[in-house]
Amino acid sequence: MTFFEQVLATFIGALAAFVFSLVLFYLQEKFKEGKNGKTLMSNIKKECDFNVIFLEDFKDQFDKFLRKISANDKSAFLPLKFEKVQRLFISKAFNEGLLYDSLKAEELQELDSMLDYFSQSTNNFFWTRLQAFCSGKTDAAAALPGFEFDKEKIQKYINFQKLIKEKFKK
Numbered sequence: 001m002t003f004f005e006q007v008l009a010t011f012i013g014a015l016a017a018f019v020f021s022l023v024l025f026y027l028q029e030k031f032k033e034g035k036n037g038k039t040l041m042s043n044i045k046k047e048c049d050f051n052v053i054f055l056e057d058f059k060d061q062f063d064k065f066l067r068k069i070s071a072n073d074k075s076a077f078l079p080l081k082f083e084k085v086q087r088l089f090i091s092k093a094f095n096e097g098l099l100y101d102s103l104k105a106e107e108l109q110e111l112d113s114m115l116d117y118f119s120q121s122t123n124n125f126f127w128t129r130l131q132a133f134c135s136g137k138t139d140a141a142a143a144l145p146g147f148e149f150d151k152e153k154i155q156k157y158i159n160f161q162k163l164i165k166e167k168f169k170k
Helices: 003-070 088-096 105-117 120-134 140-169
Strands: none
Touching: 003 088, 003 140, 088 105, 105 140, 120 140
16 A cells, blocks of 8 residues: 555545534534423423413402402502513523424514513502502502503413413424
8 A cells, every 4th residue: 555545545534534523413413402492392381381370370369459459448469470470491492493483473472572561660560550559649440440451461471371382282
């Protein structure tokens, strides 16, 4: 075997090993990506379950709160929980683009609106309205529509979370 043949054989072997390592790396990344995507979707389902249970309990508390407002009870109080809706895995799936494969544009927009609604700013706005009612600056008739709007939003997003969960089962 001549020197040139040895160099060519070494080069071809090294090139084959390099190509094989690239293919192996690509396959490994695809496998991890698929596994991570499935895990993330599973976690989103669990997050939706948590949110539905949490929001249904919150809605029950909200109903009791609304009855006190309707009765013009100035001692009405509701623990502020608007920012407690879980969003960790939904946000991660948004960032990784996984939700774009499963949801329509309208559903993505609704999900974004839901995440915006359940925030600290909603807590602050609710608290301001509650303080105005309790201090007598606002009467029950004026305060009730705003609080009923919140209740409708909570129910709307309970139903939406159930819809999202069903979409991810498929």
